[in-house]
Amino acid sequence: MKLPRLATLSFWKCVAAVLILIGVVAAVERYSMGLGATTHLVDTFPWGIWIGIDILVGVGIAAGGFTIAATVYIFNLERFRPILRPTILTAFLGYVLVICGLMADLGRPWAIWHAMIMWNPHSVMFEVAWCVMLYTTVLALEFSPVVLERFKLHRALKAVKAATIPLVILGVVLSTLHQSSLGSLFLIIPSRMHPLWYSNIIPFLFIISCVAAGLSMTIFESFLSSRAFGREIELPLLTDLARVVAVVLALFFTVRIQDLINRDALKYAFDGSYQSWMFLLEITLGVIVPFFLLIIRKVRTSKAGLFYSSTLVLLGFVAHRVNTAVTSMERWPDRTYFPSWQELGITMGLAAAGFAAFALIARYFDVFGEKTHNEEQHAPLRAVAMK
Amino acid sequence: MKHKGLLIDVTKCIGCRACAVACAEANNLPQEESLQLSATHYTVVQGINNDQTFVRRLCMHCNQPTCVSACLVGAFTKMDTGAVLYDENKCIGCRYCMQACPFEVPRYEWGSLAPRVQKCRMCYERVEAGGQTACADACPTGATAFGDRDELIKEARKRIDENPGQYIDHIYGLTEAGGTSVMYLSNVPFGDLGLPTNLPAEPIPDLSWRVLSQIPKYTVTAGVVLFGIHWITSRRAEVARFEAEERKRSPERNTTHTGERPRR
Structure with missing residues (x-):
């Protein structure tokens, strides 16, 4: 199997530009006309895809950041270092996009700083807000050596490097807290959510699934980077990650199904309702199929196999988060929701902006650690990247 | 001040909407009929079973309100009168209160560029000054009664005991979600009135606190x-x-x- 040739690079650049443009128009409308006129949110359905995708998925795919940082620094598995920087950058951009999405979703975004001085430790949202603030800072610091190197700020670089271990530990703690707290947000809504998604172990489900999604994002991003920058791919490393993804998927599946059985909710999976189909789609395409793909050695060690499997895991992850935040709240016929074009536009625009930002940063900074590792190989690589 | 409350006796309601009219007047809201709560309707009267039965909907003013615990900036407060009030000067507009409220009461000013959450305030100023709520004042049949929550519970118990067969033997709001200031008596099942019947008896904020405290x-x-x-x-x-x-x-x-x- 060969890696899919998904149209040319310039085609994707055009797609990204169009999406970003639509996103900007949608944002202008949202800020000039208000939430009511530009979203399909209503009193009985106050959260839509800006929460389901921009926030829940944005944070989730950033989970590679704490996983790989812990692998390299806490477990001292140095051979994973080549994928550390791009993963940290992905995580950082993920969090920046989350904040952007939040600014669109909040009704009074200018008051967002209230979270810093008006405390309510009884609110899960309070935990979420502080995790976003602190972990974005930690990610910025974790990525800062790349920037400091570029501008030869050696003293600052030394200071950041000295703080690496405490930063990484803080990052892992904050990140796990944040991933789980996004699940905990839903603990308070037992009566409104469909039993296929409401569970008192939802914080654990969110942590487990984010590890699979974060690592899949690292694999996914490695392939896109290899294509965009003409780099050789770190195939053995990605194969190892894929093995971990398979194990995590199996764990997720086990915990998820056991939880459904414990709550006597598995019956809803096969009752033919809209929710049951969404559940089956989520768990089959996003968990079962990629698991069986990844335990096949041939798939795990081939570029295309890894690419397709990680894409499936990511799609399944999006499905799980959107189902939790949106599908599980829907009740036919009086409570349904489908996003407006402005909601879709801002979500897609932000995603496109994320890819564009990664590409730009990777072009001007030493994101792949080539300069520090092999100085002499850099010249031809840059020549390829500039094409 | 002792926590006040409202006892809504569905069997006495004739659907005259005097409460809704008085509420709109007391809160400077437009006088327009509605069947659903909204940012400009703090209370509504809904007809059930071909208008055989009428039920008022309004904020339940929970004893341990989910919105108070859910709001990250503490924009909601349980006051000494029992009322749950919202402070727009703190709110950042995340709408977690709307999502979290088990009774789906908080409503949003979707059309505004500086939207606020709106809901019944249990006429805080009037009650604080020793009066009763506008809706209880206006009710011609006593379907909405205002008083100390303790006294209202006794009264409700008395009505159930003295009129066997006329009421379902349950005071809705006594234990629901840890107890509410607004309570209902009814002769039709509470689920038919549109009130959630799958609520835990423990206060809902505990569900999050169990995790947060760790x-x-x-x-x-x-x-x-x-x-x-x-x-x-x-x-x-x-x-x-x-x-x-x-x-x-x-x-x-x-x-x-x-x-x-x-x-x-």
């Missing part, structure tokens, strides 16, 4: 464990490095390991 413990434990693992693995790496150097320097010592290791 954070300090988790943070310290995880920090210590991670540091410990880092310490062990880097020591191991150091030893491996040292041994590799040793091997390079004197290949014969490689097999008979002397136990000489770097010290820390």
